[in-house]
Amino acid sequence: MAEIIRMPEVLAGAAEAAVQTWLVSVGSVVAVDQPLAEIETDKAIVEFTAEKAGTIGRLLIAEGDTVAVGDPIVVLLGDGEGDDAIGPALAAAGVADAGVADTRGGGTGDVSVAAEPVVGVPAPAPSVDEEPAGAVSGGEEPAEAAPDSGRIFATPIVRRLAAQAGVPLADVAGTGPRARIVRRDLERHLAALERSGAASRASAEASSAEAGEPASAAASMPTPAAVPASASAAGAGFEDVPLDRMRKAIARRLTESKATVPHFYLVADCRVERLLELRRTVNETAARKISVNDFVLKAVAAALVEVPAANAIWNVDSIRRFSSVDVSVAVATEGGLTTPVLRGVERMPLGEVSATVADLAERARAGRLRQHELEGGSFSVSNLGMYGTAQFTAILNPPQSGILAVGAARAVPVVGVDGALEAGQVMTVTLSADHRVLDGAVAAEWLAAFQRRIENPLSILI
Known part of the structure; x- marks a missing residue:
């Protein structure tokens, strides 16, 4: 019987993880303990191995995607099973069988994870251009919380990063179970804000040029998002290196250690x-x-x-x-x-x-x-x-x-x-x-x- 392999808790207490590299492809025959993927965690990149033998029927997330621990990531087919076994396995696991790349094409696609039933909680609305599930656009609807509790579901890491960035979680659309906001949702939301801010600045500069206003006047206009330090530092003699997952985790853990131990x-x-x-x-x-x-x-x-x-x-x-x-x-x-x-x-x-x-x-x-x-x-x-x-x-x-x-x-x-x-x-x-x-x-x-x-x-x- 086809089996859904889920994102493992590769490190104790981890709320989410990312697939850095797939080590198998659709159609690969795998043995027990064979490496399936390199999983990026807060501490390191770890090999994730197969617990059962079988054939890879579908890769449910793409390289670089971050999902919550327990989210489906692979469909593993048993002996003699074909593509027709994938749909029932996904349905049994509560995963929508839509928007997924062809299983024999060698590529990976996106799936939407069906939310656990929460009364009165609609799923996040898709964007106008019908991006695949999990994608975030500047005009998307924010994740809604259960009306009886007013709670917004988000991982601890996301809450901390959102607070540091000054972004209200109510403005971020969640794509995890129960519309939970996972790290990729916040990152895409921040990227959308950055694009929106850049577009607004470009429009303001163009308008000021047509009106004969000095460039400084347009530059002083408020914008929806702050200019990234790396952009404002162009030609200033320094470079702002973006923090990757591990560096952020190191900073967080060591700060917590010095503050609490x-x-x-x-x-x-x-x-x-x-x-x-x-x-x-x-x-x-x-x-x-x-x-x-x-x-x-x-x-x-x-x-x-x-x-x-x-x-x-x-x-x-x-x-x-x-x-x-x-x-x-x-x-x-x-x-x-x-x-x-x-x-x-x-x-x-x-x-x-x-x-x-x-x-x-x-x-x-x-x-x-x-x-x-x-x-x-x-x-x-x-x-x-x-x-x-x-x-x-x-x-x-x-x-x-x-x-x-x-x-x-x-x-x-x-x-x-x-x-x-x-x-x-x-x-x-x-x-x-x-x-x-x-x-x-x-x-x-x-x-x-x-x-x-x-x-x-x-x-x-x-």
Whole structure:
């Protein structure tokens, strides 16, 4: 029987997501666990895989479209089923079978998702030029709310972005279930306002020219929409780079973290001469070169085992402590910072840590991480030592208990055991901790355990 595949909740708590790239086309035969699409979320681009085998009968949204979690995105046909099975499957799922591209044409089209029955709530009126469902024009009707509640349905992200843009949600037509306003609706509405504003300005300038008025007079006339900064900045010596989904999410999450999580910081200077010497020795014969960061991850895991109270997250009504050590590793990608999770680090040999981190980093940069690889973790590591950064502080990744900021190993004069000055290699690390989860004494105990391990690296290998 034909089955409707819906937009997955690729990350816990996500309200919507976008298909960045389809990895299949209409007519493709897919197997279980075969990647279907690259889904763009607030944190990363994640591969979405098939849970069942079958044949792609129809792609219900186009690349770049953002829809709510749970919205239909694919029709998957079973053995022996053809196009005639698509209509009944769509109808059973409450999806209108109209305005969709031919299933064998290789392209994607738009569908309209049937709203859940809400008494007295008409569907959004189509635009005059009969754009496909989901398109927004400057003259469209706004989304209506249920009359008994006066509520306008919109995702949290849309409400926040609309407030930032100063756009009343009542002016935006929603195309999601129950006329809910999703991100693409707001973006198209803003684009329509921008086009309307540009047209008004052009008309005003033309009228002033015909009347012999100076251009400045026309420019001072009120317009329906503000001029985008990028347009007004032409020739001004700077460029306004539009924020993509990931950058907006990073800005939002980090701002929320600093505003709502009580950070406190502990700093330690670690002597790493032994670590650097051991690394050189290991890399002389190792099939895969071991990095300083691989040792750091093992030392972090060992310290979390030694101080289990630190291997925890904030759970609102409780503090959840874990028996296994899962550590998030900060990876810089073209789109921004992402943090795939290394699981069971305490049980991994050093070489396996190195190989796993390299694989996660490579796939993070290529946008091929899976959903589970971005979820979980009680602690994070951010290393800027490869850039020569001596010391920095990192912002916590809620609900995790801490994040360790790792600087570069550098040659500095140190006091030896006999009290005399000598040349040493010192790596400064800064622990950012969530005071809701960790008291100062526990955090200090953990940092001391980490320092012992990193300064005696053979203990990491045992």
